[in-house]
Amino acid sequence: MYANSGYNKCPKLEVIYLNVDTLISARWVIPVEPANKVLENQSIAIKDGKIAGILPNEKAKLKFRPAKQYQLDDHVIIPGLINAHTHAAMSLFRGMADDLPLMEWLNDHIWPAEQKLVSQEFVEDGTRLAVAEMIRSGTTCFADMYFFPDVAATVASDAGIRSVIGLIIIDFPSAWARDADEYLLKAGQVHHKFRNTPLVKTAFAPHSPYVVSEQSLRQINTLAEEMDIPIHMHVHETTDEINQSLEQYGKRPLQRLDELGLLSPRLLAVHMTQLEPAEIDLIAHYGVNVVHCPESNLKLASGFCPVGKLQANGINVALGTDGAASNNDLDMIGEMHRAALLGKGVANDCGAVKAFTALEMSTINAAKALGLQDMIGSIRKGKQADLIAIDLSELESQPLHDPVSQIVYSANRNQVSDVWVAGKQLLKSRELLTINENQVKLSAIKWREKF
Amino acid sequence: MYANSGYNKCPKLEVIYLNVDTLISARWVIPVEPANKVLENQSIAIKDGKIAGILPNEKAKLKFRPAKQYQLDDHVIIPGLINAHTHAAMSLFRGMADDLPLMEWLNDHIWPAEQKLVSQEFVEDGTRLAVAEMIRSGTTCFADMYFFPDVAATVASDAGIRSVIGLIIIDFPSAWARDADEYLLKAGQVHHKFRNTPLVKTAFAPHSPYVVSEQSLRQINTLAEEMDIPIHMHVHETTDEINQSLEQYGKRPLQRLDELGLLSPRLLAVHMTQLEPAEIDLIAHYGVNVVHCPESNLKLASGFCPVGKLQANGINVALGTDGAASNNDLDMIGEMHRAALLGKGVANDCGAVKAFTALEMSTINAAKALGLQDMIGSIRKGKQADLIAIDLSELESQPLHDPVSQIVYSANRNQVSDVWVAGKQLLKSRELLTINENQVKLSAIKWREKF
Numbered sequence: 001m002y003a004n005s006g007y008n009k010c011p012k013l014e015v016i017y018l019n020v021d022t023l024i025s026a027r028w029v030i031p032v033e034p035a036n037k038v039l040e041n042q043s044i045a046i047k048d049g050k051i052a053g054i055l056p057n058e059k060a061k062l063k064f065r066p067a068k069q070y071q072l073d074d075h076v077i078i079p080g081l082i083n084a085h086t087h088a089a090m091s092l093f094r095g096m097a098d099d100l101p102l103m104e105w106l107n108d109h110i111w112p113a114e115q116k117l118v119s120q121e122f123v124e125d126g127t128r129l130a131v132a133e134m135i136r137s138g139t140t141c142f143a144d145m146y147f148f149p150d151v152a153a154t155v156a157s158d159a160g161i162r163s164v165i166g167l168i169i170i171d172f173p174s175a176w177a178r179d180a181d182e183y184l185l186k187a188g189q190v191h192h193k194f195r196n197t198p199l200v201k202t203a204f205a206p207h208s209p210y211v212v213s214e215q216s217l218r219q220i221n222t223l224a225e226e227m228d229i230p231i232h233m234h235v236h237e238t239t240d241e242i243n244q245s246l247e248q249y250g251k252r253p254l255q256r257l258d259e260l261g262l263l264s265p266r267l268l269a270v271h272m273t274q275l276e277p278a279e280i281d282l283i284a285h286y287g288v289n290v291v292h293c294p295e296s297n298l299k300l301a302s303g304f305c306p307v308g309k310l311q312a313n314g315i316n317v318a319l320g321t322d323g324a325a326s327n328n329d330l331d332m333i334g335e336m337h338r339a340a341l342l343g344k345g346v347a348n349d350c351g352a353v354k355a356f357t358a359l360e361m362s363t364i365n366a367a368k369a370l371g372l373q374d375m376i377g378s379i380r381k382g383k384q385a386d387l388i389a390i391d392l393s394e395l396e397s398q399p400l401h402d403p404v405s406q407i408v409y410s411a412n413r414n415q416v417s418d419v420w421v422a423g424k425q426l427l428k429s430r431e432l433l434t435i436n437e438n439q440v441k442l443s444a445i446k447w448r449e450k451f
Numbered sequence: 452m453y454a455n456s457g458y459n460k461c462p463k464l465e466v467i468y469l470n471v472d473t474l475i476s477a478r479w480v481i482p483v484e485p486a487n488k489v490l491e492n493q494s495i496a497i498k499d500g501k502i503a504g505i506l507p508n509e510k511a512k513l514k515f516r517p518a519k520q521y522q523l524d525d526h527v528i529i530p531g532l533i534n535a536h537t538h539a540a541m542s543l544f545r546g547m548a549d550d551l552p553l554m555e556w557l558n559d560h561i562w563p564a565e566q567k568l569v570s571q572e573f574v575e576d577g578t579r580l581a582v583a584e585m586i587r588s589g590t591t592c593f594a595d596m597y598f599f600p601d602v603a604a605t606v607a608s609d610a611g612i613r614s615v616i617g618l619i620i621i622d623f624p625s626a627w628a629r630d631a632d633e634y635l636l637k638a639g640q641v642h643h644k645f646r647n648t649p650l651v652k653t654a655f656a657p658h659s660p661y662v663v664s665e666q667s668l669r670q671i672n673t674l675a676e677e678m679d680i681p682i683h684m685h686v687h688e689t690t691d692e693i694n695q696s697l698e699q700y701g702k703r704p705l706q707r708l709d710e711l712g713l714l715s716p717r718l719l720a721v722h723m724t725q726l727e728p729a730e731i732d733l734i735a736h737y738g739v740n741v742v743h744c745p746e747s748n749l750k751l752a753s754g755f756c757p758v759g760k761l762q763a764n765g766i767n768v769a770l771g772t773d774g775a776a777s778n779n780d781l782d783m784i785g786e787m788h789r790a791a792l793l794g795k796g797v798a799n800d801c802g803a804v805k806a807f808t809a810l811e812m813s814t815i816n817a818a819k820a821l822g823l824q825d826m827i828g829s830i831r832k833g834k835q836a837d838l839i840a841i842d843l844s845e846l847e848s849q850p851l852h853d854p855v856s857q858i859v860y861s862a863n864r865n866q867v868s869d870v871w872v873a874g875k876q877l878l879k880s881r882e883l884l885t886i887n888e889n890q891v892k893l894s895a896i897k898w899r900e901k902f
Binding site (some may be wrong): 094098105129133136294328331345352355401402409412414444446448 | 454543545546549550551552553556579580583587626687746748749750751752754755778779780782785789791792795796797799800801802803805806844846847849850851852853856857860861863864865888892895896898899902
């Protein structure tokens with residue numbers, strides 16, 4: 001009776017839908033940019049791997065026609081977490097040797113095991129185990145540093161996780177390369193091979209100032225500028241490193257790096273537990289990024305990174321797990337918790353490293369450190385759809401006064417329910433979609449038997 | 452054809468079974484006593500709430516005829532965890548106010564909220580939420596300190612968890628008591644009321660040296676000896692506490708407690724972040740127990756308890772979560788991890804607070820501190836069957852070189868699959884059997900709305 005009668009008269013009622021691939025409607029969305037915002041009942045539309053829009057649930061349903069739709073009524077959506085420092089394949093060394101002095105741990109356990117076991121197959125299986133664990137705990141991008149970086153890049157890309165693969169340079173022979181020249185040669189080859197792989201970026205990864213020659217460091221610096229990629233390096237991890245450098249060169253490692261021209265926004269200086277006030281000024285001046293690894297620093301008794309002080313000086317601090325051999329997990333949800341707690345203890349200030357700051361360290365700060373801030377690190381229209389959902393319905397998250405507090409101080413990795421990278425779902429209600437979980441476990445058992 | 456023919460001739464083949472209530476067969480059992488033992492493929496028999504025997508799986512099946520049987524092929528059984536310091540009902544304050552300076556947190560948030568909200572109903576609902584969370588994370592006994600201890604004792608006992616209920620004494624009026632006399636009177640009444648309740652023990656809980664008068668402390672000391680119960684108190688939590696005591700009494704709190712005769716193996720001194728070498732000697736001399744709360748100490752920036760040093764001096768150190776308002780969880784699996792990591796960082800020694808030590812701190816050390824070492828804290832024939840199973844089949848626990856390392860450094864609360872207290876199962880494959888989980892969540896939501 002009324003058919004068609006109204007529409008012609010009232011063109012305002014004509015709704016034009018925008019076709020999108022995915023629409024995720026959630027109880028809360030924390031975009032990270034702008035800071036300290038918690039949006040309620042919002043939907044994120046995804047098209048061609050990118051965020052096409054963020055709108056209140058009701059409006060989004062009128063505007064978008066999605067191929068896939070998710071209704072997450074108990075969940076908070078945050079940007080995928082970025083692990084700014086790890087050695088993924090070392091997950092196979094998890095729990096192999098704990099509670100030992102650092103040099104005994106390295107000399108008698110880790111290095112002999114690496115000498116004996118590290119191969120293409122080891123890196124393949126170890127990286128896959130690591131990637132599975134990272135996806136299950138909400139990490140959507142990781143900055144890696146290990147041998148056979150080409151293998152790690154392939155495993156990561158195949159699993160659909162984003163990676164910044166470290167082009168390892170170290171002054172001793174390994175199964176990957178014989179000498180400095182071969183490491184540099186292979187670095188260039190790996191960079192070239194993956195230059196068009198969408199989820200893979202590269203960074204130079206000279207291990208540390210004490211195992212890479214000054215000549216190599218100079219070459220890396222020039223090449224990194226030419227290739228426009230970051231430099232990812234362990235710096236000032238322990239007092240031993242400082243003392244050895246003072247003995248050998250008469251100066252602290254940061255001074256050497258300064259003289260070599262390596263201090264710049266291109267540098268990710270990992271650990272940084274030993275810092276004098278003038279050194280904090282120096283890295284603030286040059287815009288060096290610090291990657292803080294609280295669990296590894298504690299477990300190896302390396303010292304305390306003064307995160308609160310660095311942030312008060314405007315230094316960009318990202319967060320990393322380090323490898324599973326010294327952590328012993330690759331769980332960024334847990335790492336945020338430890339960073340927020342330890343940061344307060346070390347600063348002697350309850351207000352240091354607030355919950356939201358820890359979330360920034362694991363998302364936008366890491367993106368900035370890696371030079372990827374226009375692509376990832378926050379939920380903004382046009383950025384890649386790297387997103388995770390955290391279920392806050394568990395009783396451990398009650399009462400829920402503030403989702404940010406619950407994520408950082410109370411949630412754990414098991415509450416990560418869903419993960420998307422570039423719009424593709426990798427975890428669905430805790431089930432891995434791109435990795436065969438059982439196969440990963442069986443391969444870890446096989447490696448344990450080889451040890 | 453052969454019926455009955457053999458048995459008469461060969462009496463050795465006659466098998467006499469022992470009837471037991473439960474038989475738990477597991478891949479690993481860590482009894483904690485003796486130290487550093489990991490038993491493989493063992494079964495624990497339970498009769499009348501106690502451990503009736505521990506035998507290899509095959510032998511156990513020949514010896515015991517159980518009413519109930521569990522086959523846990525991927526699991527490790529350890530003694531139930533003992534949370535040696537909490538304020539259970541404060542779980543309702545979880546995440547209400549974070550990242551604030553201590554005095555602002557107390558004066559502007561926690562104390563006003565307590566003034567406004569704390570009641571019998573608050574303690575009932577808050578304690579039930581806490582108990583649910585504790586059971587789900589493997590805690591089988593907790594030492595509590597809060598108002599309405601009778602309510603907490605009833606909730607805990609009804610849920611089947613063991614508790615050491617703090618008989619709170621504090622020099623300011625609350626909904627529980629008007630003045631010192633009434634606190635003391637009610638302490639005696641609560642102790643009397645629960646003296647025959649199997650799962651409930653009591654301890655005096657004078658809040659701290661700064662809010663309990665010397666007269667009350669003297670009375671408590673005499674009564675605790677008469678009643679043969681522990682004294683559970685915050686001691687040397689912050690530098691403010693020390694400075695205030697120096698100003699008011701011209702001495703540090705530990706010296707006052709010494710002069711009042713309170714230093715003894717009966718005392719659980721909680722926090723102890725401020726300790727001079729002579730004070731470590733003092734508490735070692737008197738056999739005082741220290742309760743370490745690493746997460747709370749970090750979150751409130753209270754200082755660092757020198758756990759490694761205390762243990763090197765033979766001092767018994769137990770572990771506690773503190774209340775959820777300053778933690779923000781009641782998860783002893785996580786607390787072990789933080790204790791083991793922070794202990795190394797603070798001692799500047801990778802070998803401090805080893806994984807097994809963290810496990811002892813959460814089991815036998817806590818049992819000793821509470822005077823319950825003959826009853827709980829390890830898996831030994833004749834002790835109460837307070838046991839938990841942890842599932843180590845997750846990929847985050849692979850490869851599995853050492854179950855102790857995996858429990859402390861890699862596992863999380865979600866891997867706690869089953870929990871028994873005095874032989875009664877409280878958690879079965881992660882499902883709470885004695886608490887209605889949904890009701891607990893709804894009540895937390897109701898309280899949030901009241902805030």
